[in-house]
Amino acid sequence: MFHTQSDVVFIKGLKVEAVIGVYEWERAITQPLLIDIALETDISQAAISDNVDDALNYKAVCDDVSEWCQAIKAKLLEHLAGQIADKLLEKYATHKVTLSIAKPTAIKQADAVGVQITRHAKAPSNDA
């Protein structure tokens, strides 16, 4: 489908404590993650109705993403970001997700390190 609108629901600086990392010592602790999410969606119905049931609910997204990060216990940020983007596209009314996940305490000499990815919903197939 071709999307002409470019409305976005966003979340900035979502803080999650989770098991993350490739080294053995990292598997035994939790570390802070800072997550930014932009979900492209059509907000026009919610803008008219003023009803949260018509909106892509950012509180629900925050709760889900926190739970998924803690459950996945990924080694690489790349794996975690890919899994979360796929789940958001599957569960929510969004056709494009941009997600960045930072580890603010991983590298002493850096404010933060991390990854940013953009994923699109698969186009519906024409197979009957």
Ligand SMILES: Nc1nc2c(c(=O)[nH]1)N=C([C@H](O)[C@@H](O)CO)CN2
């Ligand atoms: N591109 C990546 N590089 C690294 C990652 C990662 O997830 N993606 N992870 C680590 C370690 O877990 C690191 O955070 C420990 O300081 C190293 N490089």
